[in-house]
Amino acid sequence: MHNKSNKFSITKKSVWSLILQAKYFKANFLDDKSQVSIEKSLNGIKYRFEYDIQEKKVINNNFKIDDYANNLFKLYLPIIFNNKKTYLLGHLAQTLDGFIATQSGESKYISSKENLFHIHALRAISDVIIVGYNTVRLDNPFLTTRLVKGKSPMRIILDKNNKLGKKYNVFTNQDENAYKIINDNLRSSDHNIFQLPMTDNQFDEKDIVSLVTKLNKKVIFIEGGGKTISSFYEKNLLNKLHLCISPIILGKGISSFIIPKKDSLNELIEHKVSYHKMGCDILCDIDLC
Ligand SMILES: NC(=O)c1ccc[n+]([C@@H]2O[C@H](COP(=O)([O-])OP(=O)(O)OC[C@H]3O[C@@H](n4cnc5c(N)ncnc54)[C@H](OP(=O)(O)O)[C@@H]3O)[C@@H](O)[C@H]2O)c1
Numbered sequence: 001m002h003n004k005s006n007k008f009s010i011t012k013k014s015v016w017s018l019i020l021q022a023k024y025f026k027a028n029f030l031d032d033k034s035q036v037s038i039e040k041s042l043n044g045i046k047y048r049f050e051y052d053i054q055e056k057k058v059i060n061n062n063f064k065i066d067d068y069a070n071n072l073f074k075l076y077l078p079i080i081f082n083n084k085k086t087y088l089l090g091h092l093a094q095t096l097d098g099f100i101a102t103q104s105g106e107s108k109y110i111s112s113k114e115n116l117f118h119i120h121a122l123r124a125i126s127d128v129i130i131v132g133y134n135t136v137r138l139d140n141p142f143l144t145t146r147l148v149k150g151k152s153p154m155r156i157i158l159d160k161n162n163k164l165g166k167k168y169n170v171f172t173n174q175d176e177n178a179y180k181i182i183n184d185n186l187r188s189s190d191h192n193i194f195q196l197p198m199t200d201n202q203f204d205e206k207d208i209v210s211l212v213t214k215l216n217k218k219v220i221f222i223e224g225g226g227k228t229i230s231s232f233y234e235k236n237l238l239n240k241l242h243l244c245i246s247p248i249i250l251g252k253g254i255s256s257f258i259i260p261k262k263d264s265l266n267e268l269i270e271h272k273v274s275y276h277k278m279g280c281d282i283l284c285d286i287d288l289c
Pocket of ligand 1: 091092094099100101104105106107110131132133134135139158159160161202203223225227229254
């Protein structure tokens with residue numbers, strides 16, 4: 001149905017379908033263009049919009065863009081149409097006092113259901129999800145896209161000592177698309193293993209990026225926890241960080257950032273940030289490099 005401005009109305013579901021169409025377009029057709037035209041027929045209507053990749057904005061559209069659609073386009077299109085060979089994105093949900101979980105590791109759920117939807121949406125537009133060992137051990141997540149339409153991407157867990165057994169939820173999904181990266185000194189005949197060398201008891205995060213790049217993964221979603229995100233951040237490998245701040249105070253817990261302390265405010269770089277309301281939370285959308 002057309003509204004007064006002669007543009008089609010669009011449902012929330014159809015907005016999300018257009019985002020997935022943009023992801024499909026980028027993966028299959030994009031060839032160094034500065035503007036793209038995305039279209040999809042939904043419920044008998046051919047929805048269409050043009051997107052300026054440099055300006056990061058929709059420049060032409062045949063449907064009404066309300067606050068909901070505007071928010072989704074601003075959040076997801078810059079990630080989909082990034083101009084990097086590989087693009088690394090992190091997300092953390094933290095309390096007002098900077099914790100991502102209680103001291104015992106309970107984190108379900110620090111943030112709102114709107115933020116949970118957002119996490120599933122980020123999974124759906126990513127090519128691979130990476131999480132640290134503690135997140136699987138303490139949180140036991142599925143890391144699938146079950147709350148939104150869209151394919152669950154490959155999942156990789158950093159498990160250098162190969163300690164995580166098959167009982168964890170991340171390995172039980174029928175797509176069998178969950179893998180571990182383990183120390184290359186260990187022997188393993190499991191099919192879902194990659195091996196990398198270690199220095200000082202750690203993988204080099206750049207080796208992890210090279211590994212997934214060789215697998216043709218372009219949008220890499222580091223989904224936590226704090227230690228894992230911090231190590232990619234410290235190596236300047238993260239292009240974007242989504243930090244969701246929930247209006248709760250824990251007092252003590254597992255920290256978002258485990259990085260060397262800075263002694264002077266002069267050394268600090270102020271990052272470019274935009275803010276999105278998510279239920280009762282605020283999401284800081286931070287461009288890093
Ligand atoms: N609120 C949120 O957004 C959110 C998101 C995710 C998780 N969580 C919560 O956060 C907690 C876990 O966070 P966390 O900071 O303790 O741990 P984490 O980041 O989940 O896992 C850290 C562990 O992963 C492995 N790892 C990470 N980088 C590595 C590297 N470069 N090389 C080798 N191994 C590497 C190490 O395992 P080893 O022990 O083998 O050295 C490291 O100790 C859980 O309670 C979880 O529920 C919250």
